[in-house]
Amino acid sequence: MANDVTAKLAVLIDADNARPAIVDGLLAEVAKYGTAHVKRIYGDWTSPNLNGWKSALLDHSIQPMQQFAYTTGKNATDSAMIIDAMDLLYTERFNGFCIVSSDSDFTRLASRIREAGLIVYGFGETKTPKAFVSACDKFIYTEVLVGTEEDETQAAPAPRPATELRGDTRLINLLRNAIAAASDEHGWAALGGVGSILSKRAPDFDSRNYGYPKLSGLIHGIGLFDVEERQFGNAKHLYVRLRGKGK
Incomplete structure (x- = not known):
């Protein structure tokens, strides 16, 4: 299903582990593999830490999913995203999933989706644990997706000699x-x-x-x-x- 522009994809973004600077490059990259029929982003939107995402959500029609941090030190966002992913998987409407996070907690989710015969595209920073990277069919490091005016300090890598x-x-x-x-x-x-x-x-x-x-x-x-x-x-x-x- 890779590179099939007719593929129906679900794009799920962990706002706690992704930066707004990647959004343009992210959606352009997703379009290479199919059409994003679902675009959801998860986080506690009452937190000022996520303010940078808000304009990006409106510009790109990404649906914010509210998840309160009920307990300090526990990532409720991950749990909500995993539950939603499984609900979407069971609808049998999609050909693949795009999981946007640098968190190893999504390793088992990626493996489970692949077990169901669907393609998994992972997106995360180079610090992403190898286990999550290997659990995906393809993994794209988000450093190559930045370089916008919003984040001029992190341009895409220069050609190595x-x-x-x-x-x-x-x-x-x-x-x-x-x-x-x-x-x-x-x-x-x-x-x-x-x-x-x-x-x-x-x-x-x-x-x-x-x-x-x-x-x-x-x-x-x-x-x-x-x-x-x-x-x-x-x-x-x-x-x-x-x-x-x-x-």
């Missing part, structure tokens, strides 16, 4: 293994296929995390791979292979 990229063992191994898995007998792999494998093996993989808007830019930026453009009808497709491989 080739020497730094090559020194990232996890990144290089991910790319090499994905290319090998998608390659033909000559070592060439369609870049689209490589991207699909990367998403399945590493839900948080995103070329934007390295400062490149597209995977092709990251591949070129590393400089360890051969890239070839091929024409099929009216469309052009990129192919990639490990440098020095094949004939």
